[in-house]
Amino acid sequence: MKKNKKTAATAAMFATALNMALGSVTPDTVPTLSVKADEPDYEPSAEYVEEVYGPPEFFTTTATEDAYDPATETETTMAVVYGPPSMMTTEYDPYGNENPAVYGPPSFFAQGDINWDGSTDVFDLIRLRQEYSDSQTNDKYYGYTEYDVNSDGRLSIADLVALNRFLLGRSTNLDWYYDGDEEPMPQPEYGAPEYLDEDEIVTTTMMPDNTSEETTTATYPVYGPPIAFD
Amino acid sequence: MLDVRTKNNNMTKLAEYREGLKTKPQLRNLFLELTLRCNERCLHCGSSCGDVSSDELTVPQYEKFLKEVKEDFGTDNKMLCITGGEPLLRKDFFDIMGIANQLGFRWGMTSNATLIDDEVANDLKKVGMGTISVSLDGLPETHDAFRRTPKGWERAMKGIESLIKVGTFKSVQVTTVVTHQNIGQLWELYKILRDMDIDSWRIINMDPIGRAKLHPELLLTKEDYVYMIEFIRTMRIAGEPVTYGCSHYVGLEYEREVRDWYFLCTAGTYIASIMANGDITACLDIERRPEFIQGNILKDRFSEVWNNKFQIFRKNLCDENEKCSSCKEKDFCHGGSYHTWDFDKHEPQVCFKDILF
Ligand SMILES: C[S@@+](CC[C@H](N)C(=O)[O-])C[C@H]1O[C@@H](n2cnc3c(N)ncnc32)[C@H](O)[C@@H]1O
Ligand code: SF4
Ligand code: SF4
Numbered sequence: 001m002k003k004n005k006k007t008a009a010t011a012a013m014f015a016t017a018l019n020m021a022l023g024s025v026t027p028d029t030v031p032t033l034s035v036k037a038d039e040p041d042y043e044p045s046a047e048y049v050e051e052v053y054g055p056p057e058f059f060t061t062t063a064t065e066d067a068y069d070p071a072t073e074t075e076t077t078m079a080v081v082y083g084p085p086s087m088m089t090t091e092y093d094p095y096g097n098e099n100p101a102v103y104g105p106p107s108f109f110a111q112g113d114i115n116w117d118g119s120t121d122v123f124d125l126i127r128l129r130q131e132y133s134d135s136q137t138n139d140k141y142y143g144y145t146e147y148d149v150n151s152d153g154r155l156s157i158a159d160l161v162a163l164n165r166f167l168l169g170r171s172t173n174l175d176w177y178y179d180g181d182e183e184p185m186p187q188p189e190y191g192a193p194e195y196l197d198e199d200e201i202v203t204t205t206m207m208p209d210n211t212s213e214e215t216t217t218a219t220y221p222v223y224g225p226p227i228a229f230d
Numbered sequence: 231m232l233d234v235r236t237k238n239n240n241m242t243k244l245a246e247y248r249e250g251l252k253t254k255p256q257l258r259n260l261f262l263e264l265t266l267r268c269n270e271r272c273l274h275c276g277s278s279c280g281d282v283s284s285d286e287l288t289v290p291q292y293e294k295f296l297k298e299v300k301e302d303f304g305t306d307n308k309m310l311c312i313t314g315g316e317p318l319l320r321k322d323f324f325d326i327m328g329i330a331n332q333l334g335f336r337w338g339m340t341s342n343a344t345l346i347d348d349e350v351a352n353d354l355k356k357v358g359m360g361t362i363s364v365s366l367d368g369l370p371e372t373h374d375a376f377r378r379t380p381k382g383w384e385r386a387m388k389g390i391e392s393l394i395k396v397g398t399f400k401s402v403q404v405t406t407v408v409t410h411q412n413i414g415q416l417w418e419l420y421k422i423l424r425d426m427d428i429d430s431w432r433i434i435n436m437d438p439i440g441r442a443k444l445h446p447e448l449l450l451t452k453e454d455y456v457y458m459i460e461f462i463r464t465m466r467i468a469g470e471p472v473t474y475g476c477s478h479y480v481g482l483e484y485e486r487e488v489r490d491w492y493f494l495c496t497a498g499t500y501i502a503s504i505m506a507n508g509d510i511t512a513c514l515d516i517e518r519r520p521e522f523i524q525g526n527i528l529k530d531r532f533s534e535v536w537n538n539k540f541q542i543f544r545k546n547l548c549d550e551n552e553k554c555s556s557c558k559e560k561d562f563c564h565g566g567s568y569h570t571w572d573f574d575k576h577e578p579q580v581c582f583k584d585i586l587f
Contacts, residue, residue, distance in 0.1 A: 001471050002429050006490065011469030014487075017231045044247035122460045168468045 111174045112163055114146050125163055132160055149174050231463075234482050241485065241492050241562045248564070251499040252544040257303055257536060259496075261503035261514055262292075264323065265315040270342050271378040272367075274407060274448065276440035276515050276569075279315045285507035287527075289325045295504070295527045296333055302533035305334040312339035313514065315506070318350070324357055331358035338362060340405065343389030344382060351392040354399075361401040363432065364390055368412030369419060376412070394427045401429040405475075408458050409436045409448040416461050424470070433462055434475035437570050438579050439515055452585045459586060462488040477570070478580055479563035481587025497568040498543025502536055510535050512543040515569035543568065550576040557583065 112120035114127040131147050135155050142148055142155035149159040149166075151174075165171040266277065266284035287295075299308075310330055317323060317339055330337055338361030346354075354362070367373045370383035393402045404423060408416070416433070423431055435450050435458060436442050442449070450458065459480060465472035466487065474480070474488040476495065485492050497513035504510060510525045510532060511518075521542065525535035547565030548554035554565050554577070565571065570580040 001424055001431060002427060003469060003471065007466075007469050007471045010466050010490070013232065014467040044244045122457060122464060125464075126456060126460055164464075164467070167464060 111146075111151075112149055112166060114149075114163075116146070120163075120166070122167065125160070125167060128160055128163055131155065132157065231483075232487060237482055237486055237492070241482075244492055244494060245561050245564075248494060248499070251496070255499045255536070255540070255544065257502060258307060258500040259309050259311055259502075260299065261311045261313060261501065263313055263315065263503065263506045263514055264317045264320050264326070266506050267319050268314060268316045268342075269319060269344060269379070270316065270382060272441070273376055273378065273445050274409065274436050274440070274442040276437065276442060277315070278440045284315065286320070287504075287506070287508050289322050289329070291508070291528065292326045293329050295532065296330055296335065299532060300333050300335075302531075305336075308335060310335045310337035312337055314340075316342055316345065318345040324353055327354075327357040327359070336360050338401070340365070341389075342377070342379075342382070342386055343393070344379070344385040346389030346392050348392045348395060351389075351396045354393075355396050359399060361399060361403065362393060363403040363405045364393075365407070366404050366419070366423075367407050367409075369415045372412045372415060376409070390426065390428065402427075403430045403432055404428050405432045405434065407434055407436050408450065408454070410450055410454055411448055413450065413454050413457060416458070420465070420470075430471040430473060431465075432473050432475055433458065434477065435580075437477065437515070437567075439517065439569060455582065455585050459484050459488055477567040478582060479559065479566055480582055481559070482562075484586055485562070493563065495564070495567045495569075498540050502532075502540075504532075512540065513569055517569070517573060519573065547571050547578075551578075554578065559583065559587065 112124055114124035132155060143153040147155045150162040162174055166174050265286055266279050266282055268279040271280035318341060337359060340363045343364040364386055366386060367376050373383040374380055436448055438449060462472055462474050479493040480488060501513050503514045504527055508527045509523045510527060511522050516522055524539040548560040554560055566578040566581060570578060572579050
């Protein structure tokens with residue numbers, strides 16, 4: 001697929017948001033992701049007729065052109081050389097591991113496999129984002145659990161960034177944030193983290209590809225259109 | 231991820247702008263449905279096309295109509311969007327588009343591309359086609375089954391290659407309609423499209439319109455919708471030219487992040503459509519009820535219809551329904567896409583409240 005100014009500008013916009021999140025992660029601050037979505041003097045009537053089939057676009061995205069920052073450009077270039085591994089399937093048996101590692105995350109879940117469905121994909125990102133926002137108001141222990149994607153002993157925006165980068169193929173190591181020199185945090189008891197309520201675990205978030213074997217479980221929503229109203 | 235306050239501001243301005251459009255519409259996209267006939271018979275076809283009979287306008291009728299449009303509106307800032315059925319099934323396709331081109335209209339089309347080879351692609355260039363959107367609805371087997379056309383995928387791919395070979399089009403786009411059946415194939419499809427020289431990939435969900443209503447099992451589930459929207463955003467973060475379509479308000483978090491603009495259904499304010507038989511309406515995807523036919527180009531002058539009728543499209547759908555009118559998002563959503571409004575029950579058939587926001 002072709003890349004152009006517009007896609008670069010879009011990627012730069014997102015990259016800036018992610019960079020800002022990364023730059024300000026410290027143990028005690030929770031950064032807000034806030035990159036302006038468009039130029040401030042947005043003028044809806046100034047748009048062009050959409051060139052590609054389909055009803056029109058409202059304005060051209062020259063959004064970040066003026067304020068093009070070299071730092072964001074580096075990110076954009078990375079985005080453009082984006083590699084293939086967007087979905088990784090990891091085979092594992094949740095109960096088969098009798099010798100959990102002493103240090104590092106308990107290995108009965110694959111790193112990045114937040115929802116325990118055996119693969120690391122966009123669903124995990126969604127689940128992680130939900131959990132991250134919940135974590136702002138609860139006092140669960142997240143260190144070295146599946147939510148602690150980068151194994152730094154806590155759940156923070158950096159875990160979201162790490163997983164996102166991984167899914168985008170920008171990093172191959174989910175631990176990329178982890179500084180090996182640091183003393184690992186105390187490990188939770190072996191076994192499933194106790195706060196995990198079994199009922200809450202979404203077991204089939206992978207899209208079934210139409211074989212009956214895969215379209216199972218009660219957690220999967222019923223087929224049919226979204227319910228507009230109950 | 232992006233700043234919600236800015237989005238909020240922009241969408242507020244857009245809502246004001248939309249108010250103005252209702253009284254001062256600006257014709258920009260004129261859809262011409264050249265035929266209802268199609269060499270494919272997609273399970274989901276919103277216009278119920280296929281091996282059907284179709285009243286069609288003649289070349290002179292199109293010529294007269296296009297000249298009038300030019301006289302009344304000019305050709306600046308106008309785009310003809312050619313669609314069907316499969317437009318290339320018309321033997322006189324190149325005559326009609328040759329006339330449009332000579333009159334100075336810019337135009338693009340949607341096609342299944344199965345009828346495009348090197349020669350056709352060259353002819354399309356000669357008659358001034360600017361953009362094209364080709365349907366690919368999943369991996370080969372799924373695409374063929376869904377479109378009920380053996381070798382449909384293979385031929386569409388050849389068509390795309392021919393278009394790319396000609397190379398001078400402004401945009402060669404692929405459109406994928408996502409269903410509950412093919413959603414698991416998006417990543418695989420991406421790997422194929424990534425290596426092709428297409429300009430963009432438009433990903434839209436199957437909407438419950440036309441024949442798709444007969445296949446509720448193919449509609450996306452709540453979870454599918456979230457997956458699709460996240461997929462699009464992830465692609466855009468990666469700098470890929472992937473976009474959602476014009477439809478459906480997706481909520482403050484995703485608006486502007488899955489497309490280059492904010493939701494606004496412009497059926498009847500920017501968009502008018504001429505059906506295969508000459509009937510005038512706003513958008514071809516809207517349910518074809520008698521009350522939506524605003525006239526017919528064989529008996530009415532289009533500009534008069536556009537200026538004096540169309541009131542039915544220039545209002546807020548959300549006012550018709552209690553849930554929408556008490557919804558916090560209604561100033562940005564306005565009741566959603568016209569084409570998925572249920573005009574019997576007066577409620578949206580697709581609403582992402584509690585799914586995406
Ligand atoms: C009606 S077709 C006409 C052009 C051409 N025959 C083709 O197949 O692309 C235009 C576009 O509308 C899409 N479409 C048809 N029914 C739909 C539905 N129920 N929901 C969403 N998109 C739909 C098609 O997949 C195609 O991309
Ligand atoms: S009716 Fe639907 S397809 Fe037509 S402009 Fe509105 S949202 Fe887009
Ligand atoms: S309830 Fe109505 S106004 Fe609110 S988001 Fe849904 S469709 Fe839009």
